[in-house]
Amino acid sequence: MSLEHFLSNAVSSWMNQEGPASDIVLSSRVRLARNLEAMRFPTVASNEEAREIVETMKRHFSEKSFQELGELEFLVMEELNTLEKRVLVEKHLISPQLAEDSTYGACMLTPNEEVSIMINEEDHIRIQCLFPGMQLTEALRVANSLDDWIESKIDYAFDEKRGYLTSCPTNVGTGLRASVMMHLPALVLTQQMNRIVPAINQLGLVVRGIYGEGSEALGNIFQISNQLTLGKSEEDIVNDLLSVVQQLIAQERSAREALVKTSNIQLEDRVFRSYGILAHSRIIETKEAAKCLSDVRLGIDLGFIENISRSILNELMILTQPGFLQQYAGGPLRPNERDIRRASLIRERLRLKR
Numbered sequence: 001m002s003l004e005h006f007l008s009n010a011v012s013s014w015m016n017q018e019g020p021a022s023d024i025v026l027s028s029r030v031r032l033a034r035n036l037e038a039m040r041f042p043t044v045a046s047n048e049e050a051r052e053i054v055e056t057m058k059r060h061f062s063e064k065s066f067q068e069l070g071e072l073e074f075l076v077m078e079e080l081n082t083l084e085k086r087v088l089v090e091k092h093l094i095s096p097q098l099a100e101d102s103t104y105g106a107c108m109l110t111p112n113e114e115v116s117i118m119i120n121e122e123d124h125i126r127i128q129c130l131f132p133g134m135q136l137t138e139a140l141r142v143a144n145s146l147d148d149w150i151e152s153k154i155d156y157a158f159d160e161k162r163g164y165l166t167s168c169p170t171n172v173g174t175g176l177r178a179s180v181m182m183h184l185p186a187l188v189l190t191q192q193m194n195r196i197v198p199a200i201n202q203l204g205l206v207v208r209g210i211y212g213e214g215s216e217a218l219g220n221i222f223q224i225s226n227q228l229t230l231g232k233s234e235e236d237i238v239n240d241l242l243s244v245v246q247q248l249i250a251q252e253r254s255a256r257e258a259l260v261k262t263s264n265i266q267l268e269d270r271v272f273r274s275y276g277i278l279a280h281s282r283i284i285e286t287k288e289a290a291k292c293l294s295d296v297r298l299g300i301d302l303g304f305i306e307n308i309s310r311s312i313l314n315e316l317m318i319l320t321q322p323g324f325l326q327q328y329a330g331g332p333l334r335p336n337e338r339d340i341r342r343a344s345l346i347r348e349r350l351r352l353k354r
Helices: 003-008 047-061 082-090 096-101 136-151 185-189 193-202 234-280 286-301 310-319 322-329 335-352
Strands: 025-034 073-076 106-109 115-119 125-132 176-183 205-208 221-226
Touching: 025 136, 025 234, 047 073, 047 106, 047 115, 082 096, 082 322, 115 136, 125 136, 136 176, 136 234, 176 234, 176 286, 185 193, 185 234, 185 286, 193 205, 193 234, 205 234, 221 234, 234 286, 234 335, 286 310, 286 335, 310 322, 310 335, 322 335
Parallel strands: none
Antiparallel strands: 025 125, 025 176, 073 106, 106 115, 115 125, 176 221, 205 221
16 A cells, blocks of 8 residues: 555545545544643644654554554555645545645554544544544444544543543544534525534534635535533533434424425526536536535435446545646646646546446
8 A cells, every 4th residue: 555545536535435424524533632641732842752653643543544444554654745734635535734744744544544543633533433424433433443443552632531641622522523524505506504513512522624624615615523522421522423423414304305396496596507517617627526516416315317327436635636637647737727627627527327
């Protein structure tokens, strides 16, 4: 396995699998924040201390296999160029912060990309597990198993009263961030998201864009996650999130049914106009592509479009991002060149109709 393995394929193998409620829930993620005992956190650590953390993790875990997930590939950030790191961000394998701010950072990835362990991001270790559809409980199970495996070889910073100690106070306690990525076009079209987001925030959860904090909800894709980790068990955090997500699933399905009943021809027209733009455009920007892909995916879910599978849409949502376009081009592209290449790639993939 090599870096090329992670850069050449837009869709991780787990993304081609169907999970529960996968028409609305694209993925479930669990992330655990951990720090090594008696070591300063990355936010205040010296370069030498940061290197020591990387070397410690590499010595214990590089090229080691974990259960059925396979051998962990070790990638050092300073050995990657800007474009390679951007592609990993677009695939959600590393965070924008690790790509941009951590000179002495690294990550470990499993072949199917379900597991990513970031090193020297905001914390020494961030264990991330990604699963298709609504599988938060399974993601938590795997994350906890990985956590136990790592802790069997190194000691964590832990306080009997406060729990796991982290750089950010909001992560102290369990260190758990659970999130789901949801496609909610009907709630956006019926203008219900404007009232839903504040209600979710009042429950101690947060709604963000496709790449987390500070990012935009491109293509009507929203990330719902917990905000606090102190004072609740991991199971309670996940169950609280599950409860809200199940309500959102029900509301999105109800909104889709209402649109079909009251505005069926207008909705069908919107879907096929977007399909026409994707199928025939010669120039298309990121936002327009994301909006049209969202419409076409909704059309597939509602049965308006029958000759295109969701897998192509999943692939295009990542392939059309700036990093991947430039990776395939073999180097940097100007914005207008990216827009031309994006349109060409979309036309080519839609013709496959797999």
